[in-house]
Amino acid sequence: MTTATPEIRRGLAGVVADTTAISTVVQDTNSLTYRGYPVHELAAHRTFEEVAHLLWHGELPDATQLRDLQARERALRPLDRTTAELLAGLPRTCHPMDVLRTAVSLFGAEDPTEDDGSPAAHRAKSLTLLAKLPTVVAAEQRRRRGLAPIPPHPDLGYAENFFHMCFGTVPDADLVRCFEISLVLYAEHSFNASTFTARVVTSTRSDLYSAVTAAIGALKGPLHGGANEAVMHMLDEIGDPGRAAEWLDAALAAKRRIMGFGHRVYRHGDSRVPFMQAALDRLVARAADPEASRLATLHAALRQAVLTRKGIHPNLDYPAGLAYHLMGFDTPTFTPIFVMSRITGWTAHITEQLAHNALIRPLASYAGPGQRAVPATAG
Numbered sequence: 001m002t003t004a005t006p007e008i009r010r011g012l013a014g015v016v017a018d019t020t021a022i023s024t025v026v027q028d029t030n031s032l033t034y035r036g037y038p039v040h041e042l043a044a045h046r047t048f049e050e051v052a053h054l055l056w057h058g059e060l061p062d063a064t065q066l067r068d069l070q071a072r073e074r075a076l077r078p079l080d081r082t083t084a085e086l087l088a089g090l091p092r093t094c095h096p097m098d099v100l101r102t103a104v105s106l107f108g109a110e111d112p113t114e115d116d117g118s119p120a121a122h123r124a125k126s127l128t129l130l131a132k133l134p135t136v137v138a139a140e141q142r143r144r145r146g147l148a149p150i151p152p153h154p155d156l157g158y159a160e161n162f163f164h165m166c167f168g169t170v171p172d173a174d175l176v177r178c179f180e181i182s183l184v185l186y187a188e189h190s191f192n193a194s195t196f197t198a199r200v201v202t203s204t205r206s207d208l209y210s211a212v213t214a215a216i217g218a219l220k221g222p223l224h225g226g227a228n229e230a231v232m233h234m235l236d237e238i239g240d241p242g243r244a245a246e247w248l249d250a251a252l253a254a255k256r257r258i259m260g261f262g263h264r265v266y267r268h269g270d271s272r273v274p275f276m277q278a279a280l281d282r283l284v285a286r287a288a289d290p291e292a293s294r295l296a297t298l299h300a301a302l303r304q305a306v307l308t309r310k311g312i313h314p315n316l317d318y319p320a321g322l323a324y325h326l327m328g329f330d331t332p333t334f335t336p337i338f339v340m341s342r343i344t345g346w347t348a349h350i351t352e353q354l355a356h357n358a359l360i361r362p363l364a365s366y367a368g369p370g371q372r373a374v375p376a377t378a379g
């Protein structure tokens with residue numbers, strides 16, 4: 001009797017693991033929708049707080065619901081003293097993603113309702129994380145600069161308050177809008193690696209903080225969220241726009257991955273890129289300085305060279321990385337900003353997974369040694 005060889009999909013490529021009602025990439029129009037709404041329309045007309053409500057509840061908020069969400073989010077922003085001190089005691093050499101991962105773990109350890117998996121408890125925890133993560137990220141950027149943290153400002157919106165906590169000032173509305181667009185575009189992307197990680201952890205009926213801690217670990221990797229930082233390192237490495245094509249040839253010859261390019265789902269380009277690129281173009285035009293122009297020229301030259309040599313399009317991390325640099329953020333803060341946004345998508349998926357839970361546990365095709373006898377111990 002012959003045994004059929006199981007079909008193996010490495011990296012689960014092309015495998016449909018479950019249904020979701022949260023977001024989808026519409027291949028025909030190469031667009032992304034959140035709860036049915038095109039993301040570029042949300043980015044153009046709605047705030048990040050409204051999008052958070054949409055992802056969590058399935059509908060955009062009315063005026064009362066939005067006011068309620070904003071009031072509760074603003075009240076939850078401060079960190080308690082113990083948490084702030086513990087995070088401030090971490091080695092300054094560690095990556096801010098390590099600090100964020102530790103922070104979420106601490107929030108779980110401190111929350112007496114940690115194991116309450118009810119929808120109401122999940123909603124409360126999701127909002128708490130949305131409110132507190134920016135406070136952690138901003139304090140960490142300042143700590144790495146040798147500066148004291150700036151407490152959150154209860155009268156400022158989500159994006160404005162983040163700039164205030166990072167820099168002590170809030171830039172003009174146009175720059176804040178570019179930042180908010182990035183938050184909306186980064187918020188959710190179906191079964192990407194970090195979201196799937198969160199769903200795997202949730203499927204064991206573990207708690208929300210554990211799922212988010214694991215998701216942060218998955219997002220940190222340079223093949224996923226870590227790519228927005230890697231883009232900036234790559235631009236720094238190339239330096240001169242005239243060297244882009246020559247650098248690319250050497251990198252491809254060395255079998256290096258070009259950061260910020262390629263995508264598992266999109267074959268004709270990431271649907272979010274044109275909208276982030278437009279925001280980046282605005283930032284470059286506003287900066288009106290030779291350094292911003294050099295970076296923009298280099299960015300465009302590398303994009304063209306990758307398309308010509310490999311036929312590969314950029315993903316969202318490519319324009320977002322340079323945009324965050326031009327907004328004044330330090331490179332190690334880029335992926336933590338992605339977390340501040342994606343916390344909305346992760347927590348929506350955690351709630352969805354729990355509502356229709358099935359333990360996620362695939363099979364493996366064994367490729368190790370055949371069964372053999374354990375040898376007698378030596379001596």
Ligand SMILES: CC(=O)SCCNC(=O)CCNC(=O)[C@H](O)C(C)(C)COP(=O)(O)OP(=O)(O)OC[C@H]1O[C@@H](n2cnc3c(N)ncnc32)[C@H](O)[C@@H]1OP(=O)(O)O
Nearest residue numbers: 222223224225227256257258259260261262263264315317
């Ligand atoms: C928000 C996000 O997380 S978006 C993703 C961010 N990640 C990055 O930008 C990292 C760089 N990109 C990559 O490594 C990949 O494109 C991934 C991981 C994102 C997707 O990869 P996969 O869907 O697994 O594609 P896969 O790895 O099979 O690549 C297919 C081919 O394209 C090549 N390729 C894909 N992306 C790249 C890239 N960025 N640079 C060089 N070659 C690439 C691969 O080498 C492979 O070629 P081969 O068939 O000759 O070996």
Ligand SMILES: O=C([O-])CC(=O)C(=O)O
Nearest residue numbers: 188189191192193264265
């Ligand atoms: O979907 C993916 O694989 C990665 C991605 O673009 C995201 O998480 O935003």
